[in-house]
Amino acid sequence: MSDLIAKAIAKKNKDDIVNINTQLSDKANKNTTYINALDMPKGFPNFVRNDNTKDNSAALQYLFDHITDSDGDFIVHFPIGNYYFSTNVVKRCKRNVILSGTQGRTDYASTTRIIFKGTGAFIDIKCSNPANDNCNFDDSSTWNANLYNGVGSLKLQNIWLATDSTSAYKTGTYGIRDWRGGDIILEDSTLQGWDIGFWAIESDFNSFKRVTLRDNRLGMFLGCRTDQNLLQEMYTYTNDTAIEFNGCQGANVQACYFVENDVKGVAPLKVDCLYGDTEVTFDGCWFEDTSTAGGYDGFISIGENSNTSKSLVVIIDNPAMHLIGRHAYFVRLDYGTGITFSNVRLRNNLKLLHTMGSGTNSPFISLVNVSSTVAGTVDSNIVNSGTAPKISALTNNFGVPTLYSNTQNRVDFQLGSSNTQFQSNYGFTGLNINHNSFASLFLQFRKRIFYGTSAPTGTSVTYAQGDICFNQSPTAGSYVGWVCVAGGAAGTWKGFGLIES
Numbered sequence: 001m002s003d004l005i006a007k008a009i010a011k012k013n014k015d016d017i018v019n020i021n022t023q024l025s026d027k028a029n030k031n032t033t034y035i036n037a038l039d040m041p042k043g044f045p046n047f048v049r050n051d052n053t054k055d056n057s058a059a060l061q062y063l064f065d066h067i068t069d070s071d072g073d074f075i076v077h078f079p080i081g082n083y084y085f086s087t088n089v090v091k092r093c094k095r096n097v098i099l100s101g102t103q104g105r106t107d108y109a110s111t112t113r114i115i116f117k118g119t120g121a122f123i124d125i126k127c128s129n130p131a132n133d134n135c136n137f138d139d140s141s142t143w144n145a146n147l148y149n150g151v152g153s154l155k156l157q158n159i160w161l162a163t164d165s166t167s168a169y170k171t172g173t174y175g176i177r178d179w180r181g182g183d184i185i186l187e188d189s190t191l192q193g194w195d196i197g198f199w200a201i202e203s204d205f206n207s208f209k210r211v212t213l214r215d216n217r218l219g220m221f222l223g224c225r226t227d228q229n230l231l232q233e234m235y236t237y238t239n240d241t242a243i244e245f246n247g248c249q250g251a252n253v254q255a256c257y258f259v260e261n262d263v264k265g266v267a268p269l270k271v272d273c274l275y276g277d278t279e280v281t282f283d284g285c286w287f288e289d290t291s292t293a294g295g296y297d298g299f300i301s302i303g304e305n306s307n308t309s310k311s312l313v314v315i316i317d318n319p320a321m322h323l324i325g326r327h328a329y330f331v332r333l334d335y336g337t338g339i340t341f342s343n344v345r346l347r348n349n350l351k352l353l354h355t356m357g358s359g360t361n362s363p364f365i366s367l368v369n370v371s372s373t374v375a376g377t378v379d380s381n382i383v384n385s386g387t388a389p390k391i392s393a394l395t396n397n398f399g400v401p402t403l404y405s406n407t408q409n410r411v412d413f414q415l416g417s418s419n420t421q422f423q424s425n426y427g428f429t430g431l432n433i434n435h436n437s438f439a440s441l442f443l444q445f446r447k448r449i450f451y452g453t454s455a456p457t458g459t460s461v462t463y464a465q466g467d468i469c470f471n472q473s474p475t476a477g478s479y480v481g482w483v484c485v486a487g488g489a490a491g492t493w494k495g496f497g498l499i500e501s
Contacts, residue, residue: 035077040063064097074095088121089123101114103190116161123175177196185207201226212235243270283315284317299330313336332354345370352382
């Protein structure tokens with residue numbers, strides 16, 4: 001290893017020294033190969049930097065086609081600079097290839113940038129046997145568990161992967177498109193300006209750490225049977241949609257920062273459907289919207305275009321939210337079998353959840369340590385426009401605002417719930433409360449129902465026909481209560497339920 005460091009020092013290339021030092025621990029594998037993109041081994045074409053008239057696609061394709069399939073990593077380091085590519089490159093080899101560079105934090109001058117000037121996909125990861133290239137890249141309906149080929153094995157480390165577009169994104173482009181590969185690792189890298197930055201179907205065991213997604217139409221698409229995905233400390237910014245989970249089997253999203261401000265009328269995060277009995281978990285993530293108006297009504301969309309024959313479970317734990325603009329709700333649920341919120345604090349007039357009528361089928365909603373500072377009593381933290389969910393609530397405090405607003409059917413509170421306050425403005429056809437503790441319980445069954453010592457006479461409140469005032473001090477010869485028979489300020493009230501003398 002000392003000869004590697006000595007060689008780097010001899011070249012006086014600080015960039016190479018940094019790269020080699022980060023790779024020393026991998027050197028234990030004797031089959032690992034380290035090469036400099038500007039000084040390739042004999043027979044391999046060199047890459048050219050800082051010349052936008054040179055296309056490096058052929059050099060990368062030659063590398064993919066001619067390296068041997070062995071157990072060791074094949075590491076190609078790209079020193080600081082711009083490297084231009086114009087045509088599609090296909091990886092079929094099974095050997096793990098690492099494209100490494102240096103990513104500056106504030107400017108391009110200290111960054112390794114790979115810039116794609118073409119259309120379509122930059123890197124395609126395909127089956128080792130071309131006869132198996134039977135994928136329609138726009139089709140996410142394949143649910144065959146036996147199609148894995150296991151090529152994959154590509155890592156980008158400290159690479160800024162971008163298109164040559166000067167606008168938000170370049171239509172029809174893919175940064176990396178993986179069909180039946182897997183073992184994809186993106187680390188300390190950026191995907192910028194793509195129609196879809198990373199696209200995968202049947203791609204297994206993927207890891208994305210400290211990846212930045214910015215200025216893409218869709219930063220990342222995790223499609224059918226793209227299983228066991230780990231996303232850590234990612235940062236997304238000014239994408240139409242940052243990530244879409246659509247048919248993947250399991251994703252763990254940890255300590256990521258989702259900051260979106262484009263008013264595009266789409267959700268920044270989408271969970272459309274999942275394969276098998278798995279879930280997407282957001283753990284300790286930051287959600288921020290810096291726009292001021294318009295757009296989609298949920299920062300996270302669940303089941304908007306879902307395959308309803310599949311399960312869809314989402315867990316959101318300990319989020320930090322700064323959503324003040326276009327999103328009335330944190331989550332919009334069109335279809336889903338279960339969603340859990342834990343350790344959530346709502347503020348800035350944000351409501352928790354909007355369940356929709358299009359396909360929602362009695363989802364199970366679990367609330368654990370959820371609190372709110374939402375003002376007002378007309379809108380509520382959970383609004384239902386479809387089949388009413390079943391709610392399990394534990395140690396929540398929603399304060400004065402309503403917890404649940406429903407226009408159809410009923411809500412079931414399950415065993416073990418303890419809530420400071422529960423209120424509905426739109427009523428239920430039924431309500432089940434089992435082993436729950438409420439400091440106060442307000443039920444308004446579409447019409448106003450309250451207690452008083454007599455029928456209302458003041459003009460400060462406008463009542464509707466059907467409102468009911470129950471007698472809170474009933475005596476013999478008085479009424480059980482009074483009902484409003486004509487709405488208005490005070491309205492017209494008549495007694496009902498005469499109590500025997």
